[in-house]
Amino acid sequence: MEDLLSEGMRVRRARRKDLAAIASLVCDASESRVQVDEAGVMEWLFGKGLMVAVQDGSLVGVAAWQTENLVSVTDEFYAFPASVLVEAGGALLAAIEAEAATLMCEANVLVLPAWTSEATRSCFREHGYEGKSFEELHRIWREVLGEFVSEETDLMVKRLRERMIMAPL
Numbered sequence: 001m002e003d004l005l006s007e008g009m010r011v012r013r014a015r016r017k018d019l020a021a022i023a024s025l026v027c028d029a030s031e032s033r034v035q036v037d038e039a040g041v042m043e044w045l046f047g048k049g050l051m052v053a054v055q056d057g058s059l060v061g062v063a064a065w066q067t068e069n070l071v072s073v074t075d076e077f078y079a080f081p082a083s084v085l086v087e088a089g090g091a092l093l094a095a096i097e098a099e100a101a102t103l104m105c106e107a108n109v110l111v112l113p114a115w116t117s118e119a120t121r122s123c124f125r126e127h128g129y130e131g132k133s134f135e136e137l138h139r140i141w142r143e144v145l146g147e148f149v150s151e152e153t154d155l156m157v158k159r160l161r162e163r164m165i166m167a168p169l
Contacts, residue, residue, distance in 0.1 A: 009087055011095045014050035014062065016042075021059040022052065029078035033115060044076060051095050053079065053088035061088035065096050065108070071144045072100035072108040072160070082119065089123045101160055107141065110156040111148045121156070129156040 014022065019038040026036050044050050044064045053061030061084065064076035074096055079088040093108075100108050110124060121131070132155050134142060149155070 008056040010054045011091045014045055014052045022062050025080050026078050029080035051092055053091050060084045061092050063092040067103050067105055068144045070106045071141050072105040075111040075148050086123050093127050106161045107157055107159050112154045114152050124156050129158045132157045
């Protein structure tokens with residue numbers, strides 16, 4: 001799964017040896033709004049898909065996602081420093097979307113803290129994501145997202161399939 005995306009940029013699954021670097025990156029990228037320790041990152045590692053972007057040997061991005069009922073939900077997404085946001089962010093999104101497509105997911109939904117920067121939102125829009133309210137989403141998607149959404153979160157959605165799957169696979 002490890003892919004060379006450009007000179008020095010790679011996306012791969014996270015490993016146990018990445019825990020400290022991921023915790024540090026999350027703190028830096030969120031400007032200390034999110035404090036997660038190695039045990040918290042370990043929960044992401046064992047409970048979700050956890051991808052990292054690595055440039056020239058340094059971890060520069062991380063994203064955690066999971067799927068349920070044909071919806072991929074990305075609820076952790078960080079890149080640091082800001083200068084790598086577009087490249088690392090795009091690479092992480094592409095990796096998640098590829099994995100979600102193999103699982104027949106209809107969409108990838110980004111669950112973002114309300115304080116997410118405009119630069120990050122712009123990066124997501126450049127990669128085909130649209131801001132949506134919870135009420136705008138299909139009923140089945142709302143059922144999946146119910147545990148992820150709060151009044152302090154925003155949603156951005158990218159459809160991965162034109163048609164919804166209405167019968168069991």
